[in-house]
Amino acid sequence: MKTNEYLTNFYNHYDENSRLVSKHGTVEFLTTMRYIEKYIKSGDRVLEIGAGTGRYSHALARQGYTVDAVELIEHNIDIFRQNTRADEKISVIQGNALDLSAFPDNQYDMTLLLGPLYHLYTKEDKQQAIREAIRVTKQGGIIFAAYVISDGCLLDEGFKRNNINVAAYLRDGLLDSETFAAKSEPKDLFELVRKEDIDDLMGVFPVTRLHYVATDGCALLIRDEIDAMDDETFQLFLQYHFTTCEREDLWGITSHAVDIFQK
Ligand SMILES: C[S@@+](CC[C@H](N)C(=O)[O-])C[C@H]1O[C@@H](n2cnc3c(N)ncnc32)[C@H](O)[C@@H]1O
DSSP states (O other), X not given: OOHHHHHHHXXXXXXXXXXXXXXXXXXXXXXXXXXXXXXXXXXXXEEEESXXXXXXXXXHHHTTOEEEEEESOHHHHHHHHHTOOXXXXXXXXXXXXXXXXXXXXXXXXXXXXXXXXXXXXSHHHHHHHHHHHHHXXXXXXXXXXXXXXXXXXXXXXXXXXXXXXXXXXXXXXXXXXXTOOBOOOGGGOOOEEOHHHHHHHHTTSXXXXXXXXXXXXXXXXXXXXXXXXXXXXXXXXXXXXXXXXXXXXGGXXXXXXXXXXXO
């Protein structure tokens, strides 16, 4: 099976539209939106690469921003189009984060790469996607690049929920037996990284890091407890999370991280 066939198969049967809707699922969305809103300015043009069903794209278009979106999987684009309201200034095309030649250089004030790096398996491909995101962004523009973080996933999907068989992963070489660093191939769907891998990827780019954020912190690990919170407790949890999500001593526990940098 080719890379895109694994992905197509996965997203054709995955309820991507609902992923961020549960209480614990909103933590990642609300955190990312908080940082987007910190930097976005009236009249800004936004590109979302790997837009999925358009949660971020539609939220921003509904706030009046002009949004272009690129998405690899037709099934997600169909749902993206169904979710589009008549008053949104928004476009979506089918395309690949590795080749954004449909878009000129220096076009966007803000570029969101929130997903494709989850599914690129070599350093070269990840850097190519980041290079393309930087190329289409204006000088001074802001770029958000999201990753799946291996330790958070291993604790949640592995030791807690048994969706990942840690012993089998070690046996099959998907986890390094000395360091527990992860290694994926297209058939594994998700590429899991650590902060040092992200620093290594980013070292070649002439950009300035503004924030490195543990987007969902411990939210997936304590998903049942979060979903059971009353609204007041959940607001308090969010306040705690927003206050601590840039703390270095909490970076490893997160399942997702977003690297926010300026061109
Ligand atoms: C986890 S979803 C995130 C969707 C959306 N950005 C969000 O955060 O809600 C990842 C998305 O990236 C898309 N994707 C994966 N690889 C891609 C690539 N090489 N180019 C463009 N999109 C890609 C997937 O099809 C999927 O819709």
